[in-house]
Amino acid sequence: MLAGAKSKLPLFIFLTPILLWLFLLIVLPHLDLLRMSFRIENDYGDMIWSVNNYLEFFREPIYWLTFARTALYAIIVTFLTLCISLPVAFYITKVAPPRFKGFLSLLLLMPFWVSELVRVYGWMILLRESGVINHFLLKWGILRQPVEMLYNDVAMTMGLVYTSMLFMVVPLLSVLDNLDDSLIEAAFDLGSTTPTIVWKIIIPHAMPGIASGSIVVFMLTLGNYLTPNLMGGKNSLWFTEQIYNQFIASFNWNQGSAFGFLLLIISSLIIFAGLKLTNQKLSKVVQ
Template sequence: MNAARSRITLPFLIFVTPVLMWLFLLIVLPHIDLLLMSFRIEDDAGAMVWSLVNYLNFFDEPVYWRTFTRTAVYAILTTMITFSVSLPVAFYITKVVSPRFSGFLSLLLLMPFWVSELVRVYGWMILLRESGVINHFLLRAGLLQRPVEMLYNDITMVMGLVYTSMLFMVVPLISVLESLDDSLIEAAYDLGGNVFSIVTRIIIPHAMPGIVSGGIVVFMLTLGNYLTPNLIGGKNSLWFTEQIYNQFIASFNWNQGAAFGFLLLILSSAMVWIGLKLTRQKLSQVVQ
Protein backbone atom coordinates (compact mmCIF):
# COMPACT_ATOMS: atom_id res chain seq x y z
CA MET A 1 0.00 0.00 0.00
CA ASN A 2 1.23 3.50 -0.68
CA ALA A 3 1.69 6.27 1.84
CA ALA A 4 -1.17 8.35 0.41
CA ARG A 5 -3.66 5.98 2.04
CA SER A 6 -2.45 6.72 5.52
CA ARG A 7 -4.80 9.69 6.00
CA ILE A 8 -8.25 8.99 7.36
CA THR A 9 -10.74 8.13 4.64
CA LEU A 10 -14.37 7.05 4.71
CA PRO A 11 -13.63 3.38 3.88
CA PHE A 12 -11.01 3.33 6.62
CA LEU A 13 -13.57 4.58 9.13
CA ILE A 14 -16.12 2.01 7.97
CA PHE A 15 -13.61 -0.79 8.48
CA VAL A 16 -11.97 0.37 11.66
CA THR A 17 -15.06 1.23 13.72
CA PRO A 18 -16.62 -2.25 14.01
CA VAL A 19 -13.21 -3.86 14.48
CA LEU A 20 -12.25 -1.48 17.28
CA MET A 21 -15.63 -1.94 18.94
CA TRP A 22 -15.29 -5.70 18.75
CA LEU A 23 -11.75 -5.82 20.09
CA PHE A 24 -12.14 -3.22 22.82
CA LEU A 25 -15.61 -4.01 24.10
CA LEU A 26 -15.35 -7.79 23.92
CA ILE A 27 -11.66 -8.54 24.34
CA VAL A 28 -9.61 -5.74 25.95
CA LEU A 29 -12.02 -4.26 28.48
CA PRO A 30 -13.39 -7.63 29.69
CA HIS A 31 -9.85 -8.88 30.32
CA ILE A 32 -8.92 -5.70 32.18
CA ASP A 33 -12.06 -6.15 34.23
CA LEU A 34 -11.10 -9.76 34.88
CA LEU A 35 -7.72 -8.61 36.19
CA LEU A 36 -9.24 -5.88 38.39
CA MET A 37 -11.94 -8.16 39.79
CA SER A 38 -9.34 -10.74 40.75
CA PHE A 39 -7.75 -8.22 43.14
CA ARG A 40 -10.98 -7.34 44.90
CA ILE A 41 -12.74 -9.02 47.81
CA GLU A 42 -15.74 -8.33 49.94
CA ASP A 43 -14.69 -7.25 53.45
CA ASP A 44 -16.61 -7.97 56.66
CA ALA A 45 -18.82 -4.94 56.19
CA GLY A 46 -19.84 -6.13 52.74
CA ALA A 47 -17.91 -3.44 50.84
CA MET A 48 -15.50 -4.29 48.01
CA VAL A 49 -11.83 -3.63 48.82
CA TRP A 50 -8.50 -4.24 47.08
CA SER A 51 -6.71 -7.36 48.22
CA LEU A 52 -4.36 -10.16 47.24
CA VAL A 53 -6.43 -12.73 49.11
CA ASN A 54 -7.77 -14.40 45.98
CA TYR A 55 -4.24 -15.19 44.83
CA LEU A 56 -3.05 -16.14 48.33
CA ASN A 57 -5.95 -18.59 48.57
CA PHE A 58 -4.65 -20.28 45.47
CA PHE A 59 -1.28 -21.01 47.11
CA ASP A 60 -2.68 -21.76 50.58
CA GLU A 61 -5.20 -24.32 49.48
CA PRO A 62 -3.33 -27.38 48.13
CA VAL A 63 -6.34 -28.54 46.10
CA TYR A 64 -6.17 -25.39 43.97
CA TRP A 65 -2.54 -25.35 43.01
CA ARG A 66 -2.41 -29.12 42.73
CA THR A 67 -5.28 -29.03 40.27
CA PHE A 68 -3.49 -26.26 38.43
CA THR A 69 -0.21 -28.18 38.14
CA ARG A 70 -2.07 -31.35 37.28
CA THR A 71 -3.95 -29.60 34.50
CA ALA A 72 -0.73 -28.14 33.11
CA VAL A 73 1.14 -31.45 33.23
CA TYR A 74 -1.71 -33.38 31.65
CA ALA A 75 -2.11 -30.74 28.95
CA ILE A 76 1.59 -31.07 28.04
CA LEU A 77 1.30 -34.86 28.10
CA THR A 78 -1.79 -34.71 25.88
CA THR A 79 0.01 -32.43 23.43
CA MET A 80 2.95 -34.83 23.18
CA ILE A 81 0.74 -37.90 22.73
CA THR A 82 -1.34 -36.08 20.12
CA PHE A 83 1.82 -35.24 18.24
CA SER A 84 3.17 -38.79 18.28
CA VAL A 85 -0.15 -40.24 17.16
CA SER A 86 -0.66 -37.65 14.43
CA LEU A 87 2.79 -37.55 12.83
CA PRO A 88 2.65 -41.07 11.30
CA VAL A 89 -0.87 -40.43 10.03
CA ALA A 90 0.10 -37.11 8.44
CA PHE A 91 3.19 -38.75 6.96
CA TYR A 92 1.19 -41.66 5.57
CA ILE A 93 -1.36 -39.38 3.96
CA THR A 94 1.17 -37.05 2.36
CA LYS A 95 4.05 -39.38 1.50
CA VAL A 96 3.15 -43.05 1.60
CA VAL A 97 -0.36 -43.70 0.33
CA SER A 98 -0.95 -43.45 -3.40
CA PRO A 99 -1.83 -39.84 -4.33
CA ARG A 100 -5.27 -40.98 -5.52
CA PHE A 101 -6.33 -41.65 -1.95
CA SER A 102 -4.53 -38.90 -0.12
CA GLY A 103 -7.17 -36.25 -0.85
CA PHE A 104 -9.95 -38.60 0.17
CA LEU A 105 -8.18 -39.65 3.37
CA SER A 106 -7.55 -36.09 4.49
CA LEU A 107 -11.23 -35.27 3.88
CA LEU A 108 -12.25 -38.33 5.88
CA LEU A 109 -9.95 -37.17 8.64
CA LEU A 110 -11.78 -33.86 8.93
CA MET A 111 -15.29 -35.29 9.07
CA PRO A 112 -15.52 -36.21 12.80
CA PHE A 113 -14.30 -32.78 13.84
CA TRP A 114 -17.24 -31.00 12.28
CA VAL A 115 -19.38 -32.77 14.84
CA SER A 116 -19.88 -31.22 18.25
CA GLU A 117 -17.35 -32.15 20.92
CA LEU A 118 -20.20 -33.17 23.19
CA VAL A 119 -21.41 -35.80 20.72
CA ARG A 120 -17.90 -37.22 20.40
CA VAL A 121 -17.42 -37.45 24.17
CA TYR A 122 -20.86 -39.02 24.48
CA GLY A 123 -19.85 -41.60 21.87
CA TRP A 124 -16.87 -42.59 24.00
CA MET A 125 -19.11 -42.80 27.05
CA ILE A 126 -21.42 -45.32 25.39
CA LEU A 127 -18.43 -47.30 24.17
CA LEU A 128 -16.47 -47.45 27.40
CA ARG A 129 -18.86 -47.43 30.33
CA GLU A 130 -19.65 -50.44 32.47
CA SER A 131 -22.76 -51.27 30.45
CA GLY A 132 -21.03 -50.05 27.31
CA VAL A 133 -20.47 -51.57 23.90
CA ILE A 134 -16.85 -52.63 24.40
CA ASN A 135 -17.69 -54.40 27.65
CA HIS A 136 -20.59 -56.08 25.87
CA PHE A 137 -18.29 -57.53 23.20
CA LEU A 138 -15.56 -58.52 25.66
CA LEU A 139 -18.10 -60.37 27.80
CA ARG A 140 -19.60 -62.12 24.81
CA ALA A 141 -16.14 -63.16 23.62
CA GLY A 142 -15.46 -64.59 27.06
CA LEU A 143 -12.47 -62.33 27.65
CA LEU A 144 -14.06 -60.82 30.73
CA GLN A 145 -16.03 -62.46 33.51
CA ARG A 146 -17.76 -59.29 34.70
CA PRO A 147 -17.96 -55.81 33.18
CA VAL A 148 -15.17 -53.33 33.91
CA GLU A 149 -15.73 -49.60 34.32
CA MET A 150 -13.39 -48.00 31.78
CA LEU A 151 -14.57 -44.43 32.28
CA TYR A 152 -13.67 -42.01 35.06
CA ASN A 153 -9.93 -42.51 35.14
CA ASP A 154 -6.98 -40.47 33.96
CA ILE A 155 -6.00 -42.73 31.07
CA THR A 156 -9.45 -42.51 29.50
CA MET A 157 -9.50 -38.78 30.12
CA VAL A 158 -6.18 -38.26 28.32
CA MET A 159 -7.38 -40.45 25.46
CA GLY A 160 -10.52 -38.33 25.22
CA LEU A 161 -8.47 -35.13 25.22
CA VAL A 162 -6.18 -36.50 22.50
CA TYR A 163 -9.21 -37.51 20.45
CA THR A 164 -10.83 -34.09 20.85
CA SER A 165 -7.87 -32.04 19.74
CA MET A 166 -6.19 -34.33 17.20
CA LEU A 167 -7.44 -32.46 14.16
CA PHE A 168 -5.58 -29.32 15.19
CA MET A 169 -2.33 -31.29 15.09
CA VAL A 170 -2.96 -33.39 11.97
CA VAL A 171 -3.99 -30.52 9.69
CA PRO A 172 -0.89 -28.32 10.21
CA LEU A 173 1.32 -31.41 10.01
CA ILE A 174 -0.22 -32.42 6.68
CA SER A 175 0.31 -28.95 5.28
CA VAL A 176 4.01 -28.75 6.29
CA LEU A 177 4.73 -32.29 5.13
CA GLU A 178 3.19 -31.53 1.76
CA SER A 179 5.87 -28.90 1.26
CA LEU A 180 8.67 -31.34 2.13
CA ASP A 181 10.54 -32.32 -1.01
CA ASP A 182 10.57 -36.12 -1.45
CA SER A 183 14.08 -35.97 -2.89
CA LEU A 184 15.47 -34.99 0.51
CA ILE A 185 14.22 -38.25 1.96
CA GLU A 186 15.41 -40.17 -1.12
CA ALA A 187 18.88 -38.64 -0.78
CA ALA A 188 19.06 -39.49 2.90
CA TYR A 189 17.96 -43.03 2.12
CA ASP A 190 20.55 -43.43 -0.64
CA LEU A 191 23.23 -42.22 1.73
CA GLY A 192 22.29 -44.98 4.14
CA GLY A 193 19.99 -43.18 6.58
CA ASN A 194 17.61 -45.37 8.53
CA VAL A 195 14.02 -44.56 9.46
CA PHE A 196 15.02 -43.13 12.82
CA SER A 197 17.65 -40.76 11.47
CA ILE A 198 15.41 -39.66 8.57
CA VAL A 199 12.58 -38.86 10.98
CA THR A 200 14.68 -37.01 13.51
CA ARG A 201 17.03 -35.19 11.13
CA ILE A 202 14.87 -34.42 8.11
CA ILE A 203 11.17 -34.78 8.77
CA ILE A 204 10.91 -33.24 12.24
CA PRO A 205 13.17 -30.23 11.53
CA HIS A 206 11.22 -29.52 8.35
CA ALA A 207 7.86 -29.95 10.10
CA MET A 208 8.78 -27.69 13.05
CA PRO A 209 6.49 -24.77 12.11
CA GLY A 210 3.54 -27.17 11.83
CA ILE A 211 4.47 -28.93 15.06
CA VAL A 212 4.62 -25.64 16.94
CA SER A 213 1.35 -24.29 15.60
CA GLY A 214 -0.40 -27.62 16.18
CA GLY A 215 1.16 -27.92 19.61
CA ILE A 216 0.09 -24.45 20.68
CA VAL A 217 -3.49 -24.96 19.61
CA VAL A 218 -3.74 -28.45 21.12
CA PHE A 219 -2.20 -27.30 24.38
CA MET A 220 -4.50 -24.32 24.66
CA LEU A 221 -7.62 -26.30 23.80
CA THR A 222 -6.72 -29.03 26.26
CA LEU A 223 -5.97 -26.57 29.04
CA GLY A 224 -9.30 -24.84 28.47
CA ASN A 225 -11.30 -28.01 27.98
CA TYR A 226 -14.20 -28.54 30.34
CA LEU A 227 -16.40 -31.21 28.78
CA THR A 228 -13.96 -34.09 28.47
CA PRO A 229 -12.43 -34.02 31.99
CA ASN A 230 -15.85 -33.35 33.46
CA LEU A 231 -17.70 -36.16 31.69
CA ILE A 232 -15.11 -38.95 31.39
CA GLY A 233 -12.45 -37.97 33.92
CA GLY A 234 -12.80 -39.34 37.43
CA LYS A 235 -14.80 -37.61 40.12
CA ASN A 236 -11.58 -36.81 41.98
CA SER A 237 -9.57 -35.91 38.92
CA LEU A 238 -10.35 -32.22 38.85
CA TRP A 239 -9.47 -30.01 35.93
CA PHE A 240 -8.69 -26.35 36.53
CA THR A 241 -11.58 -25.13 34.37
CA GLU A 242 -13.87 -27.05 36.73
CA GLN A 243 -12.44 -25.05 39.64
CA ILE A 244 -13.26 -21.86 37.76
CA TYR A 245 -16.75 -23.11 37.04
CA ASN A 246 -17.27 -24.05 40.69
CA GLN A 247 -16.22 -20.60 41.87
CA PHE A 248 -18.53 -18.89 39.40
CA ILE A 249 -21.61 -21.06 39.41
CA ALA A 250 -21.54 -23.08 42.63
CA SER A 251 -19.90 -20.81 45.25
CA PHE A 252 -20.80 -17.61 43.43
CA ASN A 253 -17.40 -16.19 44.37
CA TRP A 254 -16.72 -14.34 41.14
CA ASN A 255 -13.60 -12.59 42.43
CA GLN A 256 -11.95 -15.88 43.33
CA GLY A 257 -13.03 -17.27 39.96
CA ALA A 258 -11.55 -14.22 38.21
CA ALA A 259 -8.20 -14.86 39.93
CA PHE A 260 -8.27 -18.50 38.79
CA GLY A 261 -9.22 -17.43 35.29
CA PHE A 262 -6.35 -14.99 35.19
CA LEU A 263 -3.89 -17.64 36.37
CA LEU A 264 -5.07 -19.98 33.64
CA LEU A 265 -4.72 -17.19 31.09
CA ILE A 266 -1.14 -16.49 32.26
CA LEU A 267 -0.27 -20.18 32.03
CA SER A 268 -1.65 -20.57 28.53
CA SER A 269 -0.07 -17.33 27.26
CA ALA A 270 3.27 -18.26 28.82
CA MET A 271 3.24 -21.64 27.10
CA VAL A 272 2.34 -20.09 23.76
CA TRP A 273 5.12 -17.53 24.21
CA ILE A 274 7.71 -20.17 25.16
CA GLY A 275 6.68 -22.30 22.19
CA LEU A 276 7.10 -19.36 19.83
CA LYS A 277 10.42 -18.24 21.36
CA LEU A 278 11.95 -21.72 21.29
CA THR A 279 11.29 -22.01 17.59
CA ARG A 280 11.77 -18.32 16.77
CA GLN A 281 8.38 -17.92 15.15
CA LYS A 282 5.76 -15.20 15.24
CA LEU A 283 2.16 -15.71 16.25
CA SER A 284 0.96 -14.32 12.94
CA GLN A 285 2.96 -16.95 11.03
CA VAL A 286 1.75 -19.76 13.21
CA VAL A 287 -1.97 -19.11 12.83
CA GLN A 288 -1.85 -18.98 9.04
Protein backbone atom coordinates in the same frame (compact mmCIF):
# COMPACT_ATOMS: atom_id res chain seq x y z
CA MET B 1 -1.50 0.70 -3.29
CA LEU B 2 -4.30 3.11 -4.01
CA ALA B 3 -2.27 6.24 -4.47
CA GLY B 4 -3.46 9.79 -4.68
CA ALA B 5 -5.89 11.81 -2.64
CA LYS B 6 -7.57 9.18 -0.54
CA SER B 7 -10.48 10.04 1.66
CA LYS B 8 -10.35 8.96 5.27
CA LEU B 9 -13.95 7.77 5.18
CA PRO B 10 -13.34 4.07 4.29
CA LEU B 11 -10.76 3.83 7.06
CA PHE B 12 -13.28 5.03 9.64
CA ILE B 13 -16.01 2.79 8.33
CA PHE B 14 -13.78 -0.27 8.62
CA LEU B 15 -12.10 0.79 11.85
CA THR B 16 -15.21 1.57 13.91
CA PRO B 17 -16.77 -1.93 14.08
CA ILE B 18 -13.35 -3.48 14.72
CA LEU B 19 -12.59 -1.09 17.58
CA LEU B 20 -16.06 -1.63 19.07
CA TRP B 21 -15.64 -5.40 18.87
CA LEU B 22 -12.12 -5.51 20.30
CA PHE B 23 -12.63 -2.97 23.07
CA LEU B 24 -16.13 -3.88 24.23
CA LEU B 25 -15.79 -7.64 23.98
CA ILE B 26 -12.09 -8.33 24.50
CA VAL B 27 -10.12 -5.53 26.19
CA LEU B 28 -12.63 -4.14 28.69
CA PRO B 29 -13.97 -7.55 29.83
CA HIS B 30 -10.43 -8.75 30.53
CA LEU B 31 -9.59 -5.56 32.42
CA ASP B 32 -12.75 -6.12 34.42
CA LEU B 33 -11.62 -9.71 35.07
CA LEU B 34 -8.32 -8.37 36.40
CA ARG B 35 -10.08 -5.75 38.57
CA MET B 36 -12.53 -8.28 40.02
CA SER B 37 -9.71 -10.67 40.89
CA PHE B 38 -8.24 -8.05 43.26
CA ARG B 39 -11.50 -7.35 45.10
CA ILE B 40 -12.69 -9.16 48.21
CA GLU B 41 -15.51 -8.67 50.68
CA ASN B 42 -14.21 -7.69 54.13
CA ASP B 43 -15.80 -8.55 57.48
CA TYR B 44 -18.21 -5.63 57.26
CA GLY B 45 -19.52 -6.68 53.87
CA ASP B 46 -17.71 -3.93 51.95
CA MET B 47 -15.67 -4.62 48.83
CA ILE B 48 -11.99 -3.75 49.27
CA TRP B 49 -8.80 -4.15 47.23
CA SER B 50 -6.72 -7.18 48.15
CA VAL B 51 -4.44 -9.86 46.78
CA ASN B 52 -6.18 -12.38 49.00
CA ASN B 53 -7.79 -14.23 46.08
CA TYR B 54 -4.35 -15.02 44.73
CA LEU B 55 -2.98 -15.92 48.17
CA GLU B 56 -5.91 -18.28 48.59
CA PHE B 57 -4.77 -20.12 45.47
CA PHE B 58 -1.36 -20.84 47.02
CA ARG B 59 -2.72 -21.50 50.51
CA GLU B 60 -5.15 -24.21 49.49
CA PRO B 61 -3.23 -27.22 48.11
CA ILE B 62 -6.35 -28.41 46.25
CA TYR B 63 -6.23 -25.32 44.02
CA TRP B 64 -2.59 -25.28 43.03
CA LEU B 65 -2.44 -29.07 42.84
CA THR B 66 -5.34 -29.04 40.40
CA PHE B 67 -3.60 -26.32 38.50
CA ALA B 68 -0.33 -28.29 38.31
CA ARG B 69 -2.23 -31.45 37.43
CA THR B 70 -4.06 -29.71 34.60
CA ALA B 71 -0.83 -28.29 33.17
CA LEU B 72 0.92 -31.68 33.45
CA TYR B 73 -1.92 -33.53 31.73
CA ALA B 74 -2.07 -30.89 29.02
CA ILE B 75 1.64 -31.53 28.31
CA ILE B 76 1.11 -35.31 28.24
CA VAL B 77 -1.89 -34.94 25.92
CA THR B 78 0.06 -32.66 23.58
CA PHE B 79 2.94 -35.13 23.40
CA LEU B 80 0.68 -38.14 22.79
CA THR B 81 -1.28 -36.27 20.12
CA LEU B 82 1.99 -35.47 18.35
CA CYS B 83 3.21 -39.09 18.51
CA ILE B 84 -0.05 -40.42 17.07
CA SER B 85 -0.50 -37.74 14.42
CA LEU B 86 2.99 -37.61 12.92
CA PRO B 87 2.97 -41.10 11.34
CA VAL B 88 -0.57 -40.53 10.06
CA ALA B 89 0.36 -37.23 8.42
CA PHE B 90 3.49 -38.86 6.99
CA TYR B 91 1.52 -41.76 5.60
CA ILE B 92 -1.05 -39.57 3.91
CA THR B 93 1.45 -37.17 2.35
CA LYS B 94 4.31 -39.51 1.48
CA VAL B 95 3.38 -43.20 1.56
CA ALA B 96 -0.21 -43.53 0.38
CA PRO B 97 -0.83 -43.58 -3.39
CA PRO B 98 -1.30 -39.96 -4.53
CA ARG B 99 -4.85 -40.55 -5.76
CA PHE B 100 -5.96 -41.43 -2.20
CA LYS B 101 -4.36 -38.34 -0.70
CA GLY B 102 -7.35 -36.02 -1.02
CA PHE B 103 -9.80 -38.68 0.09
CA LEU B 104 -7.76 -39.66 3.16
CA SER B 105 -7.27 -36.06 4.30
CA LEU B 106 -10.98 -35.43 3.87
CA LEU B 107 -11.79 -38.57 5.87
CA LEU B 108 -9.40 -37.38 8.56
CA LEU B 109 -11.12 -34.02 8.94
CA MET B 110 -14.72 -35.28 8.88
CA PRO B 111 -15.14 -36.20 12.57
CA PHE B 112 -13.97 -32.78 13.67
CA TRP B 113 -16.86 -30.98 12.06
CA VAL B 114 -19.09 -32.77 14.53
CA SER B 115 -19.68 -31.15 17.91
CA GLU B 116 -17.21 -32.06 20.65
CA LEU B 117 -20.14 -33.11 22.81
CA VAL B 118 -21.26 -35.75 20.31
CA ARG B 119 -17.73 -37.13 20.07
CA VAL B 120 -17.37 -37.35 23.85
CA TYR B 121 -20.81 -38.94 24.09
CA GLY B 122 -19.71 -41.58 21.56
CA TRP B 123 -16.76 -42.48 23.77
CA MET B 124 -19.00 -42.64 26.82
CA ILE B 125 -21.26 -45.16 25.08
CA LEU B 126 -18.22 -47.22 24.14
CA LEU B 127 -16.38 -47.19 27.44
CA ARG B 128 -18.89 -47.19 30.26
CA GLU B 129 -19.74 -50.21 32.36
CA SER B 130 -22.79 -51.05 30.29
CA GLY B 131 -20.95 -49.90 27.18
CA VAL B 132 -20.26 -51.47 23.84
CA ILE B 133 -16.66 -52.52 24.51
CA ASN B 134 -17.64 -54.26 27.72
CA HIS B 135 -20.47 -55.97 25.85
CA PHE B 136 -18.07 -57.52 23.37
CA LEU B 137 -15.41 -58.42 25.95
CA LEU B 138 -18.05 -60.28 27.97
CA LYS B 139 -19.48 -61.95 24.90
CA TRP B 140 -16.08 -63.23 23.80
CA GLY B 141 -15.32 -64.48 27.30
CA ILE B 142 -12.35 -62.16 27.86
CA LEU B 143 -14.00 -60.66 30.93
CA ARG B 144 -16.34 -62.20 33.43
CA GLN B 145 -17.47 -58.99 35.06
CA PRO B 146 -18.01 -55.71 33.24
CA VAL B 147 -15.28 -53.17 34.03
CA GLU B 148 -15.87 -49.44 34.35
CA MET B 149 -13.49 -47.95 31.80
CA LEU B 150 -14.88 -44.46 31.93
CA TYR B 151 -14.35 -41.86 34.67
CA ASN B 152 -10.61 -42.25 35.10
CA ASP B 153 -7.50 -40.42 33.98
CA VAL B 154 -6.68 -42.77 31.13
CA ALA B 155 -10.11 -42.35 29.57
CA MET B 156 -9.90 -38.60 30.07
CA THR B 157 -6.45 -38.41 28.45
CA MET B 158 -7.63 -40.45 25.50
CA GLY B 159 -10.70 -38.26 25.12
CA LEU B 160 -8.55 -35.13 25.15
CA VAL B 161 -6.16 -36.59 22.56
CA TYR B 162 -9.13 -37.50 20.38
CA THR B 163 -10.69 -34.07 20.72
CA SER B 164 -7.57 -32.11 19.82
CA MET B 165 -6.14 -34.40 17.12
CA LEU B 166 -7.31 -32.19 14.25
CA PHE B 167 -5.28 -29.20 15.35
CA MET B 168 -2.12 -31.30 15.25
CA VAL B 169 -2.79 -33.18 12.02
CA VAL B 170 -3.62 -30.18 9.83
CA PRO B 171 -0.35 -28.24 10.34
CA LEU B 172 1.63 -31.49 10.06
CA LEU B 173 -0.05 -32.34 6.75
CA SER B 174 0.84 -28.95 5.35
CA VAL B 175 4.54 -28.99 6.40
CA LEU B 176 5.08 -32.58 5.27
CA ASP B 177 3.41 -31.82 1.96
CA ASN B 178 6.15 -29.24 1.35
CA LEU B 179 8.95 -31.68 2.15
CA ASP B 180 10.77 -32.56 -1.07
CA ASP B 181 10.77 -36.33 -1.66
CA SER B 182 14.21 -36.16 -3.21
CA LEU B 183 15.76 -35.29 0.17
CA ILE B 184 14.54 -38.58 1.59
CA GLU B 185 15.54 -40.43 -1.58
CA ALA B 186 19.05 -38.95 -1.44
CA ALA B 187 19.47 -39.92 2.21
CA PHE B 188 18.24 -43.40 1.42
CA ASP B 189 20.64 -43.78 -1.52
CA LEU B 190 23.50 -42.71 0.71
CA GLY B 191 22.64 -45.53 3.08
CA SER B 192 20.64 -43.88 5.87
CA THR B 193 18.42 -46.06 7.96
CA THR B 194 14.77 -45.19 8.63
CA PRO B 195 15.36 -43.83 12.17
CA THR B 196 18.14 -41.56 10.89
CA ILE B 197 15.90 -40.21 8.14
CA VAL B 198 13.12 -39.56 10.65
CA TRP B 199 15.41 -37.76 13.12
CA LYS B 200 17.65 -35.88 10.67
CA ILE B 201 15.25 -34.98 7.87
CA ILE B 202 11.57 -35.41 8.64
CA ILE B 203 11.38 -34.04 12.18
CA PRO B 204 13.60 -30.98 11.55
CA HIS B 205 11.60 -30.18 8.44
CA ALA B 206 8.27 -30.65 10.23
CA MET B 207 9.35 -28.49 13.20
CA PRO B 208 7.23 -25.42 12.35
CA GLY B 209 4.15 -27.62 12.01
CA ILE B 210 4.98 -29.53 15.20
CA ALA B 211 5.40 -26.28 17.09
CA SER B 212 2.20 -24.66 15.91
CA GLY B 213 0.20 -27.85 16.35
CA SER B 214 1.56 -28.36 19.87
CA ILE B 215 0.82 -24.80 20.92
CA VAL B 216 -2.78 -24.97 19.75
CA VAL B 217 -3.37 -28.44 21.23
CA PHE B 218 -1.85 -27.43 24.56
CA MET B 219 -3.95 -24.30 24.76
CA LEU B 220 -7.19 -26.05 23.85
CA THR B 221 -6.54 -28.88 26.30
CA LEU B 222 -5.77 -26.49 29.13
CA GLY B 223 -9.00 -24.63 28.51
CA ASN B 224 -11.15 -27.69 27.88
CA TYR B 225 -14.09 -28.22 30.19
CA LEU B 226 -16.35 -30.75 28.52
CA THR B 227 -14.04 -33.73 28.12
CA PRO B 228 -12.49 -33.77 31.64
CA ASN B 229 -15.90 -33.12 33.12
CA LEU B 230 -17.70 -35.94 31.32
CA MET B 231 -14.93 -38.53 30.91
CA GLY B 232 -12.79 -37.91 33.99
CA GLY B 233 -13.97 -39.14 37.35
CA LYS B 234 -15.19 -37.09 40.29
CA ASN B 235 -11.63 -36.88 41.57
CA SER B 236 -10.12 -35.94 38.23
CA LEU B 237 -10.29 -32.23 38.88
CA TRP B 238 -9.55 -29.94 35.98
CA PHE B 239 -8.75 -26.30 36.55
CA THR B 240 -11.59 -25.03 34.38
CA GLU B 241 -13.95 -27.01 36.62
CA GLN B 242 -12.59 -25.07 39.60
CA ILE B 243 -13.34 -21.82 37.78
CA TYR B 244 -16.84 -23.04 36.95
CA ASN B 245 -17.43 -24.08 40.56
CA GLN B 246 -16.35 -20.69 41.86
CA PHE B 247 -18.62 -18.90 39.42
CA ILE B 248 -21.72 -21.03 39.30
CA ALA B 249 -21.71 -23.17 42.45
CA SER B 250 -20.07 -20.97 45.12
CA PHE B 251 -21.02 -17.74 43.41
CA ASN B 252 -17.62 -16.37 44.43
CA TRP B 253 -16.91 -14.36 41.30
CA ASN B 254 -13.83 -12.67 42.72
CA GLN B 255 -12.09 -15.94 43.51
CA GLY B 256 -13.17 -17.29 40.13
CA SER B 257 -11.73 -14.23 38.40
CA ALA B 258 -8.37 -14.78 40.08
CA PHE B 259 -8.36 -18.39 38.88
CA GLY B 260 -9.41 -17.32 35.42
CA PHE B 261 -6.64 -14.77 35.27
CA LEU B 262 -4.06 -17.33 36.41
CA LEU B 263 -5.18 -19.70 33.66
CA LEU B 264 -4.95 -16.90 31.12
CA ILE B 265 -1.43 -16.01 32.31
CA ILE B 266 -0.07 -19.55 32.22
CA SER B 267 -1.60 -20.24 28.84
CA SER B 268 -0.21 -17.01 27.34
CA LEU B 269 3.21 -17.59 28.91
CA ILE B 270 3.50 -21.08 27.47
CA ILE B 271 2.35 -19.95 24.04
CA PHE B 272 4.86 -17.09 24.18
CA ALA B 273 7.67 -19.43 25.27
CA GLY B 274 6.75 -21.93 22.56
CA LEU B 275 6.81 -19.23 19.91
CA LYS B 276 10.16 -17.86 21.13
CA LEU B 277 11.78 -21.28 21.34
CA THR B 278 10.81 -22.17 17.81
CA ASN B 279 11.26 -18.69 16.37
CA GLN B 280 7.73 -18.32 15.04
CA LYS B 281 5.17 -15.57 14.77
CA LEU B 282 1.73 -15.79 16.29
CA SER B 283 0.13 -14.64 13.05
CA LYS B 284 1.72 -17.60 11.24
CA VAL B 285 0.77 -20.17 13.84
CA VAL B 286 -2.91 -19.37 14.02
CA GLN B 287 -3.30 -19.71 10.29
